[in-house]
Amino acid sequence: MATIYEIAQEVGVSPSTVARALRGTGYCSKEKYDKIIAVAKRLNYAPSHAARSLKSKRTNKILFLIPDIYNPFYFGMIKGASDVLDQNGYYTILCHTRGDKGMEKKMLRSLKEGYGDGMIFVSFDFNKENIDAVNACALPVVLTNNYQSLSGNDHFDCVYIDTFEGIYMACKYFISQGFRKIGYIGGDTTVQTGRERFAGFLKAMNEGNVPVNQNFLKEGDFSRDSGEKSMEEMISARSVPEALVVANDLMAIGALKACKKHGLHIPQDVAIIGMDNTDLATCTVPELSSINMKEEDIGRYAAELLMERILKGRKEKRTIRLQPELFLRGSSRREA
Amino acid sequence: MATIYEIAQEVGVSPSTVARALRGTGYCSKEKYDKIIAVAKRLNYAPSHAARSLKSKRTNKILFLIPDIYNPFYFGMIKGASDVLDQNGYYTILCHTRGDKGMEKKMLRSLKEGYGDGMIFVSFDFNKENIDAVNACALPVVLTNNYQSLSGNDHFDCVYIDTFEGIYMACKYFISQGFRKIGYIGGDTTVQTGRERFAGFLKAMNEGNVPVNQNFLKEGDFSRDSGEKSMEEMISARSVPEALVVANDLMAIGALKACKKHGLHIPQDVAIIGMDNTDLATCTVPELSSINMKEEDIGRYAAELLMERILKGRKEKRTIRLQPELFLRGSSRREA
DNA sequence: TTGAAAGCGCTAACAC
DNA sequence: GTGTTAGCGCTTTCAA
Secondary structure, three states: OOOHHHHHHHHOOOHHHHHHHHHOOOOOOHHHHHHHHHHHHHOOOOOOHHHHHHHHOOOOEEEEEEOOOOOOHHHHHHHHHHHHHHHOOOEEEEEEOOOOHHHHHHHHHHHHOOOOOEEEEOOOOOOHHHHHHHHOOOOOEEEOOOOOOOOOOOOOEEEEEOHHHHHHHHHHHHHHOOOOOEEEEEOOOOOHHHHHHHHHHHHHHHHOOOOOOHHHEEEOOOOHHHHHHHHHHHHHOOOOOOEEEEOOHHHHHHHHHHHHHOOOOOOOOOEEEEEEOOHHHHOOOOOOEEEEOOHHHHHHHHHHHHHHHHHHOOOOOOEEEEOOEEEOOHHHOOOO | OOOHHHHHHHHOOOHHHHHHHHHOOOOOOHHHHHHHHHHHHHOOOOOOHHHHHHHHOOOOEEEEEEOOOOOOHHHHHHHHHHHHHHHOOOEEEEEEOOOOHHHHHHHHHHHHOOOOOEEEEOOOOOOHHHHHHHHOOOOOEEEOOOOOOOOOOOOOEEEEEOHHHHHHHHHHHHHHOOOOOEEEEEOOOOOHHHHHHHHHHHHHHHHOOOOOOHHHEEEOOOOHHHHHHHHHHHHHOOOOOOEEEEOOHHHHHHHHHHHHHOOOOOOOOOEEEEEEOOHHHHOOOOOOEEEEOOHHHHHHHHHHHHHHHHHHOOOOOOEEEEOOEEEOOHHHOOOO
8 A cells, every 4th residue: 555655756746745744734835735635645655643643642432332232222322322433533443342351351352452532342241351351441431330449540431321221111010000920021031131120020010919829930041042042941740920021022923922932922921011112122023112211311421421531531430320211012011 | 551672671672572472472481481471461462463463464353244234134254254264363353334335435444544454344325336345455355245337347256145046036936836816015116135136036027927006115214114114005006916925124123913813814815025034934823934035155155255365365356146945934925 | 836744543664 | 592673654843
């Protein structure tokens, strides 16, 4: 690839004049400018990203880590963030981590090496390990969950939706509708996302004085298959709840399919509420009630926090908390 | 961020010794090595990506352009490619173009500037404009469609699935089942993907001597809404085909929903075959028949072609063509 | 208005 | 084994 030196030689000027002309900054006579541009074009010139960012310390790129690209929940987040970043002349660079800690570390390393100017970090599980890696970066990072180190020395921001509250709302709704046999399909409770949601369920059940039946409790992995499997287990054990709170739409759809397969009617036999309110929720029959997790807002705020740090030089930590919303559709009505 | 110079100073050696130690290449006494590593750690050292790639001309990153992140069809492609790239020590960097030509051009520019070492380029529409931009890059690019410039001077590779063949198969199947009133919901026929698919439909109809009814032909934009709208139009015009070939799953699901809404039974009143065979196909009731587009294979081959160019220095153009497969499910049976 | 020169941080050839 | 040195391609003073 051509460099400014080759262009300079061709045109018969100095490299700095070429640089000035190309960047449109500083003085350059019209005549030489035109020549330079012409030659640059002919030589198919493109400035070296590496050289430029080595010098300028900026890449104009933001790394966006997503743990699961199969989950439509993250799409809205990407959209929200991209919109803001685009407006500010930043590129959104997506990295699919598959929730893999090693991959996350690798990408954090890339950030630290200056592959991008900042990061939006989405993960199933923030813990000491990956947060330490975040704190080891001088560059700004925004988490899409709430997190606070024990040390209190964090230099990242957070924007998150209260998932605890979301599940709590769903469960409360069932209780208010008079349901007593309420089940829950959640995620791994040793990781943050799973833990919080389950806590929301328990709190609502407690407050409503509804006994928790262990047979109605299942743990999946947020995949559709695991939702289906969990429901199958309850069905074959002949302990099927009348209402089911599910920690995401994918698992809810799995559960719904299992019910249908075994002749259980939704919502008459089993009422279901999912979580995330993705497009999938309206693909099913009946349509799935779900909790809107404001993913686009999360993305937008995350990008804005990043821009504040980068463009305005903010230094203090900021945390933004969003409220979920319950969307009722056909799957959760007491009578259909 | 610390540099090798600061480490060198701290330890009391030269920068090159530090470089050698850190890279684990070349000579360095155990004693100094240990010291250097310790100081590097303490100073939270990370090599500058910019400096390194300026020098080495390599980034170890592959840019992967996807036009629509809402379409699950691309996920498999990403997975297939990532697997291969991972194995070869390359990072997959995703860029969501939203099918926007400007965005595509921007990312091609980034590639040309050396932001990555190669690109997998997925687009709805390859045309002179973006292909010229591809050819202007010295770095290897793989398209996931077939394309050949008039000039014949292309230096990119292609791996694609024969979408023409896919739609042709679907339509043929309906004809073989005795259907005569066959409809088609496709995409914009001014762009490649839409054009090819429609051609497949026409060929099958011609070969089967089945007349094409204009009222059964609709054009959508590959979104669910457009599929729903197209079907609604046919229903309100009271011209509903008995069998419907749809150019992707999303539109097929839209059409299916519209049918249900208006009391039409699938497949008794309208039999449907979609295309892409995404996870969505098994979310519906009845499950959607669809054409498997081997997306994971496409991704894998694309990555392999890239690695051949980068690692083995291949120079000649290669094109790989894959065959689609028809997956029959409940939505297309003559009787259910 | 233009050019010379230093330097961003790293690598690698070469000298010691 | 270790240090010196010369770039990689660009930006940015500063002097002419």
